[in-house]
Amino acid sequence: MQRRALMAGLLASPALAQGGWQPDRPIRIIVPFPAGGATDVWARLCAESMSEMLRVPVLVENRSGAAGMIGADAVAKSAPDGHTLLFTITPLVQSPIVLGQAPYDAVRDFSPIGQMGTTTLVFMCRAALPPRNLAEFITYARAQAAARRSLNLGSWAAGSSAHVFALAMNNRLNMGMTHVAYRGEAPMVTAYLSNEVDCGINSLTSTREHVVSGKLRPLAALGDARAGGMPDVPTFYEQGVDVGRGWSGFIGLLGPARMPPAVHARLAGVFRDTMHREALRARLVAMDTEPVWLGPEDFAATIIRVRDLWTELTRGMDLQLG
Structure with a gap:
């Protein structure tokens, strides 16, 4: 006091x-x-x-x-x-x-x-991949894992929000993806653009230009509210996936x-x-x-x-x- x-x-x-x-x-x-x-x-x-x-x-x-x-x-x-x-x-x-x-x-x-x-984090994937929404992505990831072509799941740091929540989704939904950690969000975004990583959770601050240009596709927002700058992207929980609620x-x-x-x-x-x-x-x-x-x-x-x-x-x- x-x-x-x-x-x-x-x-x-x-x-x-x-x-x-x-x-x-x-x-x-x-x-x-x-x-x-x-x-x-x-x-x-x-x-x-x-x-x-x-x-x-x-x-x-x-x-x-x-x-x-x-x-x-x-x-x-x-x-x-x-x-x-x-x-x-x-x-x-x-x-x-x-x-x-x-x-x-x-x-x-x-x-x-x-x-x-604060900033809302968004799960996204390379737009070159077939899925158009989270449900399709889950099905696609499982199929790739079954065919032994597991998707690469990126994060900007081991142990970060991007890592833990994406891994929670991966484990709970049996998607079989492989985690790849980077030393920051900028290298992770570069990895998206060079096709080294297929999906991950990111800030819109670093990725918006690539979402707008059509190179990345946002699929689900983390937390209890949609991102103010992308209100059309529903949260995980709205889509029936209990990941990141309250975060x-x-x-x-x-x-x-x-x-x-x-x-x-x-x-x-x-x-x-x-x-x-x-x-x-x-x-x-x-x-x-x-x-x-x-x-x-x-x-x-x-x-x-x-x-x-x-x-x-x-x-x-x-x-x-x-």
């Missing part, structure tokens, strides 16, 4: 709202996935606005590997001076649970700065633990003001991303909720990570 009261006071301080801590050199935002993926796109969009407000360059650095844990660990072990931040998504908490032996604790080793929003991930900005209160408060305030810019929010909506800003305390609670849900969801599940 004392920490919450202190943080609320700092965020409300007129002095901090007008200036407060000022970085004395460029700020690095580490994205733990390759350039070109959805997380990278979101980070660069926010960095542009933050740089303007902080009056120093805010640079995005891609440091991928180990399902996002390499970049996250680099931030966790960095100096807590506000000059090294992490822009990431739910694999921050998912990957350690699934892969084990994580180099960091997702709750203890970070200072949440703010949530940017919602996060997109957000964090720093290392033990940041000085004045530094943390200034960054949280700048990120809040960034997320309240109508032009930025409009750009996010156009990118199939729902802007849902949460301050540090609420974002911290979200991270804990997702961690606990993911622990329960994956308990006893054979994720075939080899």
Whole structure:
């Protein structure tokens, strides 16, 4: 309670709202996935606005590997001076649970700065494949497996939402697909276009242009609601497949633990003001991303909720990570 009261006071301080801590050199935002993926796109969009407000360059650095844990660990072990931040998504908490032996604790080793929003994930396949809807795809995948021509099921990281929910569908429906993990969403999309992977769960932020061009075919949305940018694509549950019901991930900005209160408060305030810019929010909506800003305390609670849900969801599940 004392920490919450202190943080609320700092965020409300007129002095901090007008200036407060000022970085004395460029700020690095580490994205733990390759350039070109959805997380990278979101980070660069926010960095542009933050740089303007902080009056120093805010640079995005891609440091991928180990399902996002390499970049996250680099931030966790960095100096807590506000000059090294992490822009990431739910694999921050998912990957350690699934892969084990994580180099960091997702709750203890970070200072949440703010949530940017959420995005609906969509199961899709290469449009060159015959199926036109989810039911046809299930039948087709089973037939291919029976003929020993199993489809390749891609994911942007082992243990990610894309992996776990697609594998849950694969296992429950006996589709016989083979999982292939990539080091980020951009390489996975490249694999679609080169026919290396047949299907998978992706963000529309990274794949919309290929859906519109007719190269990828969306079949089912994950979670309880259809994607706002593609309302014609029904959810899994609407189509009789109980996969991903109730699931919602996060997109957000964090720093290392033990940041000085004045530094943390200034960054949280700048990120809040960034997320309240109508032009930025409009750009996010156009990118199939729902802007849902949460301050540090609420974002911290979200991270804990997702961690606990993911622990329960994956308990006893054979994720075939080899």
